[in-house]
Amino acid sequence: MSWTEERVETLKRMWAEGQSASQIAKELGGVTRNAVIGKVHRLGLSNRAGTAAAKSQSAPAKEKTAPKAEAAPKPAAEAPKPAPQEPPATAPATEAEPPKPAAAPAPVPATRKPVTPAGQPLPPQPSANEISPESLASAREVEKNAKKLTLMELTERTCKWPVGDPATDDFWFCGLPVQPGKPYCEAHVGVAFQPMSARRDRKR
DNA sequence: CCCTGATTCGC
DNA sequence: GCGAATCAGG
Numbered sequence: 001m002s003w004t005e006e007r008v009e010t011l012k013r014m015w016a017e018g019q020s021a022s023q024i025a026k027e028l029g030g031v032t033r034n035a036v037i038g039k040v041h042r043l044g045l046s047n048r049a050g051t052a053a054a055k056s057q058s059a060p061a062k063e064k065t066a067p068k069a070e071a072a073p074k075p076a077a078e079a080p081k082p083a084p085q086e087p088p089a090t091a092p093a094t095e096a097e098p099p100k101p102a103a104a105p106a107p108v109p110a111t112r113k114p115v116t117p118a119g120q121p122l123p124p125q126p127s128a129n130e131i132s133p134e135s136l137a138s139a140r141e142v143e144k145n146a147k148k149l150t151l152m153e154l155t156e157r158t159c160k161w162p163v164g165d166p167a168t169d170d171f172w173f174c175g176l177p178v179q180p181g182k183p184y185c186e187a188h189v190g191v192a193f194q195p196m197s198a199r200r201d202r203k204r
Numbered sequence: 205c206c207c208t209g210a211t212t213c214g215c
Numbered sequence: 216g217c218g219a220a221t222c223a224g225g
Contacts, residue, residue: 020207020209021208021209022207031218032218032219034219034220035217035219036218037208037209037210037211038210038211038216038217038218038219039216039217039218040209041210041211042216042217046210155206155207157206177206
């Protein structure tokens with residue numbers, strides 16, 4: 001892959017948006033995060049406001065190398081603080097979309113925001129399947145300690161189980177460590193991947 | 205351990 | 216110019 005103008009555009013845009021190098025690399029495909037970082041530097045972009053790792057680069061006493069790079073007088077326009085815009089409540093850029101989990105039990109407070117978009121009908125809910133009570137129980141259990149990640153914070157190792165209503169503020173992803181090879185944590189894998197007949201007669 | 209960005213240096 | 220390897224911090 002090469003840095004075509006289009007790809008560079010995407011790179012610039014995402015970098016400006018505060019996306020991490022690895023996220024950009026995934027988006028572009030065919031490149032590693034190292035490649036992205038290297039390009040970012042060559043392009044002269046770089047220090048974004050308040051980057052975690054970036055601020056550590058102040059070694060006052062000892063210089064192990066002699067960088068001659070002086071401040072590059074870049075007339076580049078100051079990036080206009082891109083206010084974290086609401087991500088489209090739809091399709092995450094992330095892949096791995098196993099079966100849509102059954103609707104999360106959204107505890108509807110009396111004061112529910114009526115944010116049901118008039119545009120599209122609700123996605124086809126595979127349905128109110130009967131999930132093993134045990135599974136649901138453990139899932140709810142886990143949701144209490146979930147890391148509550150945002151779409152952006154998801155990685156290949158964080159549980160992508162959605163909780164709450166995407167149309168409200170009360171929406172997040174589980175985020176707990178995923179089960180190896182699965183997109184969800186153990187508890188949610190249990191709810192997501194149920195054999196067709198998850199329900200046996202409850203032996204009580 | 206997972207992640208982040210920064211830098212170096214052979215190609 | 217490119218990006219893997221490496222470094223360094225969280």
